[in-house]
Structure formats: C-alpha cells, structure tokens
Amino acid sequence: MGEEGGGRSCGTTRELQKLKQQALEYYRENDVPRRLEELLNSTFYLQPADVYGHLSICSVVISTHFEVHENALPELVEAEEVERADAVSTAVRWVNETITEELRGIEPSNQAGVDQVLRIFFENKVQEDKERKELEKSLEDSTVPVPSPLTQPPPPPLPPDKKKGQKQGRRDTFTEKPILPPEPDEHVLCGSMAIGAVSLAVAKTGAMLDGNPLYLNIALLKHHQEQPAKLTLPLLMVSLVSCGKASPGKLNLMKELICIPHPGLTAKQGVEMLLEIQKHITKTIEMPPPPKTETKRGHNGGKRGQQQIIGKMSHLGCLTINYDTIEQPLLLIQGICANLGLELGRNLHLAINCAAHELMDYSKGKYEVMMGTYKNAAEMVDLYVDLINKFPSIIALIDPFRKEDSEPWDSIYDALGARCYLIAGTASKSISKLLEDGNIGVLKYSGLIIKHTNQTTMSDLVEITNLMDSKKHIAVFGSTEGESSDDSLVDLAVGLGVRFIKLGGLSRGERVTKYNRLLTIEEELVQNGTLGFTEEHTFFYLNEEAEKAAVAGELPEPLELIFPTEVLEESTRT
Structure with missing residues (x-):
C-alpha cells in the first residue's frame, strides 16, 4: 500500500x-x-x-x-x-x-x-500505546474528585451454599469452589x-x-534451510454440523461436530467420503416430518413425530441444526455411516468443539449444556466420561472447559487423557503471549489450536510449533471464524508439519478454496515422490501413559492403520 x-x-x-x-x-x-x-x-x-x-x-x-x-x-x-x-x-x-x-x-x-x-x-508500537494510556489515565486521575473516606465498598457476595443432597461427581478430585470470573480478553x-x-x-x-511453492519455503524455514526428504499432510478436521449456543434447538454443547477421516486415507479419499456424508445429512434435514402417531426411533436419534429438523448454513461452513440432546447429532452421523457401509472408529473418527466459554452462566456458576440444564465442573467431567464411554469414536474434545478452570482441566485429563485428545482453542493464550511467557503448559491439555492472525509472523509460527514438538503437544492449525479466500494457511500447515488442520465445513467459498489447495498439494507431493507418512500421524496412543499401559497389556492393541485398497475404493464409491 x-x-x-x-x-x-x-x-x-x-x-x-x-x-x-x-x-x-x-x-x-x-x-x-x-x-x-x-x-x-x-x-x-x-x-x-x-x-x-x-x-x-x-x-x-x-x-x-x-x-x-x-x-x-x-x-x-x-x-x-x-x-x-x-x-x-x-x-x-x-x-x-x-x-x-x-x-x-x-x-x-x-x-x-x-x-x-x-x-x-x-x-515499539506496543510501548507507544502503553505510554499513551498511562498519560490518559494520569490526566483522568487529576480531574476525578477523591471519594470520601466514609464511603465503604459493598462486601463481596458469599459463595453459594451447596444444595442439600446434591450428587457428587464420580471423578470430583477437585474441591468445588466459586467459579472464577472470565479473564479479560487479551x-x-x-x-x-x-x-x-x-x-x-x-x-x-x-x-x-x-520458484518454490509456499509450503516448501516454510518447511525450509522450519528445518533451518535443510530441505526435508518427505512432507506429511495434516489430518483433516472437518465440521459436519453445529448445535451450539446459537443453534435453534435446546442443545448448546456441540458448537461443532467434527469428523476426522482415518489416517490411512488420502486427503482426497477423506474429502470424498465426507462429501457423501454431508449429502446424506442434507437429505435427512430436507425430509418431511414423519406422522406423529408413530413412536419408533429413526437413525436421526429422535422419536418419530418430533418437529422437523431444520438447518441453515453456518459461517463455519456446516449446517446449524435444531437438536435437543447431546446424543442426537452423534446418532445422526452414526446412522448415516451405517447406511453407507462405514464404521465409526475405523473409517472415521469424531471430535467435538464444546466451546465451554460460551456455555457458562455466571449467575448460576454452571455450564448450560442444554437449554435449562446446568452442570457444575464435576458434573461436566462425568458428562464427558459418559459420552466417551457411549461413543468411543470421539477422539478429541476442543475447549471442554474455560481457560479459567485449571482444576477441571486437570481432572478431565486424568480421566480421559489416555483415550481422547483434549485440545485448547479459545482456552489457550495467543501465540505471541505463549512465546512471551515461554510456557505452553499452563493448562493440562494434549494440544493447541494455532492460527495466523494479528502480529503473528512466519518465524513465530515456526517457534511455537517447535516448542509444541519439544513438549509432545498436538498442533492443530485452524482458520479464523471470519475467514478470507486466501488459501495460504494450508501451505503454512503443510510446511510447519502440524498434526491436524481445522478449516470448518465443506461449504462456503472461503473454506472450499482451502480444501482445494490441500488436494493440490497432495497431488504435487505424490508426483514428486515426497509425500510421507509417519507413525506420529496416528491417534491410538494418545500420550505416554497410554502407550505404557498398552505395553503392560492394559489397553487393546491399536487398529491396523492401512486398509486394503479394495476397502478404500469401496468406501469412497459408496
């Protein structure tokens, strides 16, 4: 300019x-x-x-x-x-x-x-801004009258008493305390x-x-100008439906229900499979409501005779639908997969963006998981454990708690850390703040969602991913909510070698262009013979504790990673 x-x-x-x-x-x-x-x-x-x-x-x-x-x-x-x-x-x-x-x-x-x-x-700009604010504050202080010493501030409110007979959480390993107020935005x-x-x-x-593609120059920057022999593609995290706080139904907990194709699939095969699932989701939503006299259950997880499922396209690129219980969207996907001959937990896995910061009702000090249904931190841990027990194909929870809730993060990690990735998105600090502090382990989680925005440079992205690699944290490269059509972030994700890429749904031009870029990069790497696959691109041993437990015979052996070719072809044709 x-x-x-x-x-x-x-x-x-x-x-x-x-x-x-x-x-x-x-x-x-x-x-x-x-x-x-x-x-x-x-x-x-x-x-x-x-x-x-x-x-x-x-x-x-x-x-x-x-x-x-x-x-x-x-x-x-x-x-x-x-x-x-x-x-x-x-x-x-x-x-x-x-x-x-x-x-x-x-x-x-x-x-x-x-x-x-x-x-x-x-x-220098930050320092200028700080000095300007200090000057403004000093000018305000010089004009504001000093309050009378007789004026006493009101006493802080007492913490709410625990209701008699309130059920204790099964894994309530932390003391129930008054919730902390939200930290001010950075x-x-x-x-x-x-x-x-x-x-x-x-x-x-x-x-x-x-004369290089952007992803190669980023990889050179990451590896100190030494060209890696192989480059791996990040695994897809694709949003299928949204049932969050802004959805028309009673369910609040599921801002995004995310699908992760099996690591043995190519990106193209994964996208084709998910497009077919998305097509069937749309057909289910467009179906007329069944007769109200019926009481049988359908694969959408609700009783026949319920109100018609409606949906609109979210800015995240997936359908926002009006479900009332946590199980309904999961049963919807499970039923569609069964009809297509796909198996959850083998052909594809699920993740949930819980967006806990949007669920907290500060007047009650609890999370409103469904309209009118409130749970404290201990009850939330129980809810997540029960959910993973019922649907073991869920291998990641994003923002299951707010960033202020350190003890619940510890508790859920102890309960589920060996079975499920616990990812901090909004619950994490910004990249610049993490690098400034030099500490990414403020909360007990498996990994972080990182984004390229604001003052984040290419060198910052390299530094934060190197730091996460050294701590064995999972890096998820995510797109911002107000997205543009620039597909550069796909090159950044490939060059940085992150584990997952989270782009939203397979709709809306600004997101589709990024999926197209990922498929183009995959084709280039295949043609050049530089497409790699590493054992790190698995998610069956989610942390060191789980791997030790498996060696000791306390966990089942991991599933076979690579499917026979004929199974892959059949899955993508269906």
Whole structure:
C-alpha cells in the first residue's frame, strides 16, 4: 500500500476497488451472502510489491481477530464494524508510513530478518500505546474528585451454599469452589494485522522468486534451510454440523461436530467420503416430518413425530441444526455411516468443539449444556466420561472447559487423557503471549489450536510449533471464524508439519478454496515422490501413559492403520 506518486496511488485504488467488487461477486456466486462492508472490514489486503516497490507478483489477505457473533444486537455489530474499520485503516497506515521504509534493502528470502524488523517495529508500537494510556489515565486521575473516606465498598457476595443432597461427581478430585470470573480478553493492538500480513506477503514473494511453492519455503524455514526428504499432510478436521449456543434447538454443547477421516486415507479419499456424508445429512434435514402417531426411533436419534429438523448454513461452513440432546447429532452421523457401509472408529473418527466459554452462566456458576440444564465442573467431567464411554469414536474434545478452570482441566485429563485428545482453542493464550511467557503448559491439555492472525509472523509460527514438538503437544492449525479466500494457511500447515488442520465445513467459498489447495498439494507431493507418512500421524496412543499401559497389556492393541485398497475404493464409491 505504498504510494509512488498520485498516478500510482489513484491506479492502485481503482485496482483495489475492482478486486473488491470481484470478491463480492465471487461470494454471491458461491452462495456466501455477505454485505460489502463486512467483506471489506473483516480482511486486510496487501500486495508485496507495496512493500518492495517493484512489480506485483502476488497478494495476501489476512483475517482480523474479530469473532463472528450469531444473532448479535445491531448496536454491537455496528460498534464492532467501526472498530474493524479502524484496525484495517491503522494497518494500512503502518505499511505506508513506516514498514515499507524499514524493509527496504532486505531481500524477501531473508524471512528471519524481515520478521525481526517487524517484531521490533511492533514492540515499539506496543510501548507507544502503553505510554499513551498511562498519560490518559494520569490526566483522568487529576480531574476525578477523591471519594470520601466514609464511603465503604459493598462486601463481596458469599459463595453459594451447596444444595442439600446434591450428587457428587464420580471423578470430583477437585474441591468445588466459586467459579472464577472470565479473564479479560487479551489486548489486541489496533493495526496489528499489518505485521502478520507483511510477514506472509514476504514469504509468498520469496517463494515465488525462488520458484518454490509456499509450503516448501516454510518447511525450509522450519528445518533451518535443510530441505526435508518427505512432507506429511495434516489430518483433516472437518465440521459436519453445529448445535451450539446459537443453534435453534435446546442443545448448546456441540458448537461443532467434527469428523476426522482415518489416517490411512488420502486427503482426497477423506474429502470424498465426507462429501457423501454431508449429502446424506442434507437429505435427512430436507425430509418431511414423519406422522406423529408413530413412536419408533429413526437413525436421526429422535422419536418419530418430533418437529422437523431444520438447518441453515453456518459461517463455519456446516449446517446449524435444531437438536435437543447431546446424543442426537452423534446418532445422526452414526446412522448415516451405517447406511453407507462405514464404521465409526475405523473409517472415521469424531471430535467435538464444546466451546465451554460460551456455555457458562455466571449467575448460576454452571455450564448450560442444554437449554435449562446446568452442570457444575464435576458434573461436566462425568458428562464427558459418559459420552466417551457411549461413543468411543470421539477422539478429541476442543475447549471442554474455560481457560479459567485449571482444576477441571486437570481432572478431565486424568480421566480421559489416555483415550481422547483434549485440545485448547479459545482456552489457550495467543501465540505471541505463549512465546512471551515461554510456557505452553499452563493448562493440562494434549494440544493447541494455532492460527495466523494479528502480529503473528512466519518465524513465530515456526517457534511455537517447535516448542509444541519439544513438549509432545498436538498442533492443530485452524482458520479464523471470519475467514478470507486466501488459501495460504494450508501451505503454512503443510510446511510447519502440524498434526491436524481445522478449516470448518465443506461449504462456503472461503473454506472450499482451502480444501482445494490441500488436494493440490497432495497431488504435487505424490508426483514428486515426497509425500510421507509417519507413525506420529496416528491417534491410538494418545500420550505416554497410554502407550505404557498398552505395553503392560492394559489397553487393546491399536487398529491396523492401512486398509486394503479394495476397502478404500469401496468406501469412497459408496
């Protein structure tokens, strides 16, 4: 977004407006209705040529950190749009006024050098922001009258008494305490997305000048410029349905029901299988309601005669449906798989994004798992244990508790850590905060969801994945909720060698383009003979304790990883 004379600036503006119009038409054609303001304010567009001042060879789009809020009040939406617009304009100003000049003379191939310049620039901006706030606070303190010493603050409320006869959790290994209030959101400096965008733009520029795909240059950065003999694809985490807090049914716990194809399948086979399952989900939802006189149970998990299942496409790329119990969506998938000749726990596995931070009712101090059904932390552990017992094909729970609930995290890890991945998404700190603290083990979990947003550079992504590898934590590379159509994050996931990639559902143009990119990379690696498969890409021994238990004969042997070819072909044809 550099300016080289009025003509260049005017031409660039016209080109940018044309690109924005093309993007809007693309979203409309792909059944992704968005108002133009949302599209423009939710992403930050940058051309590497604007940093280096020569012929444009590629561009990047980075999403802002703002979450997509379903059914939000109009005034809140309007206020957030203003904040997003300010964040984007500040990022543009940073690039135009300072970053462009500071990067002059640095070769695009010197990614570490570029990221160091960006890091120092951002640290200076953080310091400026801190000094500005301190000055504003001192001015406010000098004008605010001192309260009378006779004024006493109200006493803190007493913790609620435990109800008589309340059932104890089976695994209540922690003392029931008043819930901690939510931690304040990490401060995101306005304009910070300029750092992540420029770092990615430089990485793409360097890759194109070297004649390499982006994922290979990221792999070189990860492995200290030594080209790995093999590259592995991350395993797919694909959202099938959503039954979270914003869904029309009573169920709140399941913000995303996620499917993970078996590691023995190729990405293409996994996508084909899940497309078939998605097709049958849509058919089930479109079926007319059965006669009310019937009382038999159908494979959708509900009684015949219940209200018709309805669904709408979520911003996550999956159907939001109106279920009332935790079992219903699981039985829906189980029934469809049975009809297709697929077996949960063998052909594919499941994961649940619990989004616990959205379930907490602070007035009651409990999680509202279903409308009107509240559970404390100990009862939540029991719920998850029972769920895994009933559906052992569930091999991952994302955000089963809030980040403030450290003791429940310990308890559920002790109860399920050997049978199920416990992944922190929203419950984790940001990448920059984790790197600043140098500690990713604040909570007891199996892995983290990492995202490229705000001030996260390519070097930061390498550093955090190296740290997670050293701690044997699972890395899940995830897309943001307000996604763009830039497919670069797939290259980042492949180059970094993460275990899973979580892109949302197999719908909406901004997500489908990423799945297409993953299939393209798979084809390239197969043709080059560099597609690898490692034993780490399994999820039968979920941690060291489970592996020791298996050696001691306390757990069954893991399933065979590779299916016979004819079984795979039959599964994908069905």
